[in-house]
Amino acid sequence: MDLNKKVAIVTGGASGLGFATCKALVKQGCLVCIFDFNQENGQQALQQLGPDNALFIQVDVTDEASVESAITQCINQYKALHIIVNCAGIGPPAKVLNREGEPLALESFKQIINVNLFGTFNVLSKGAAHMAKGDTMNDDGGRGVIINVASVAAFDGQIGQPAYAASKAGIVGMGLPIAREFARYGIRVNTIAPGLFRTPLAESLGEEVVESLGGAVEYPKRLGEPSEFAKLVVHIAENDYLNGEVIRLDGAIRMAAK
Numbered sequence: 001m002d003l004n005k006k007v008a009i010v011t012g013g014a015s016g017l018g019f020a021t022c023k024a025l026v027k028q029g030c031l032v033c034i035f036d037f038n039q040e041n042g043q044q045a046l047q048q049l050g051p052d053n054a055l056f057i058q059v060d061v062t063d064e065a066s067v068e069s070a071i072t073q074c075i076n077q078y079k080a081l082h083i084i085v086n087c088a089g090i091g092p093p094a095k096v097l098n099r100e101g102e103p104l105a106l107e108s109f110k111q112i113i114n115v116n117l118f119g120t121f122n123v124l125s126k127g128a129a130h131m132a133k134g135d136t137m138n139d140d141g142g143r144g145v146i147i148n149v150a151s152v153a154a155f156d157g158q159i160g161q162p163a164y165a166a167s168k169a170g171i172v173g174m175g176l177p178i179a180r181e182f183a184r185y186g187i188r189v190n191t192i193a194p195g196l197f198r199t200p201l202a203e204s205l206g207e208e209v210v211e212s213l214g215g216a217v218e219y220p221k222r223l224g225e226p227s228e229f230a231k232l233v234v235h236i237a238e239n240d241y242l243n244g245e246v247i248r249l250d251g252a253i254r255m256a257a258k
Contacts, residue, residue, distance in 0.1 A: 001238055004029035007078040011061055011123055012088035014041035016199035020226030021085050021233050026053045033074035035059040061088045061119030067126050082144040083237055084127045086120040093160035109163045116167035120148055132185040141186040145237050150193040156255035172246050179244035188243040190236050195250025197224040218252035
């Protein structure tokens, strides 16, 4: 796919891996719709990307009406949709049993599943309904690509991550059947499973903790840079033969139990 003048939706696009993705796509000539719940971060991201290159829409990915309205706004603005990158997610740690032996509240478990898994499906399904009606872009009949974001926790979930790991494993698990279904529409579906990255959340832990986390990576001995994540997004979007895959981007780390 030639990314110039293609239209992309990036959820969680106002910060961290999502914002890095927005910057990389704009650099390749894309027009980007930033979907994010944080109004302040969204406006700051829009200022940095430039109003000629991007549109910010406040979105709750768990809400069907919010997502449908935002996708409609994006298409009304740019008249097409070619790329969806689902970066929005949350992951507060919580064990199944706390120190007193009491079980994790079901609502707390549901909240993480709701944002990470249901939110991803909500955006991709509604976006694909519009994408499937678009014009083809190449001799293969391609219409677009959906890139979902899981985590190495889908495979190496740590103690305290039952909900987060389950949500990300769900994203991994639905990738291939959706890729197979969407083949008839010329829509590719791939998943990135990132490891430890230098996001604002990681940096808030302090440099000493960041260096310690980086030391657990096999090579290179550091946290990943958001720009490195964004480079993979660009490659997946550009490479039309990459479909139905889950790609770990993690410096060969395998997470310990805790």
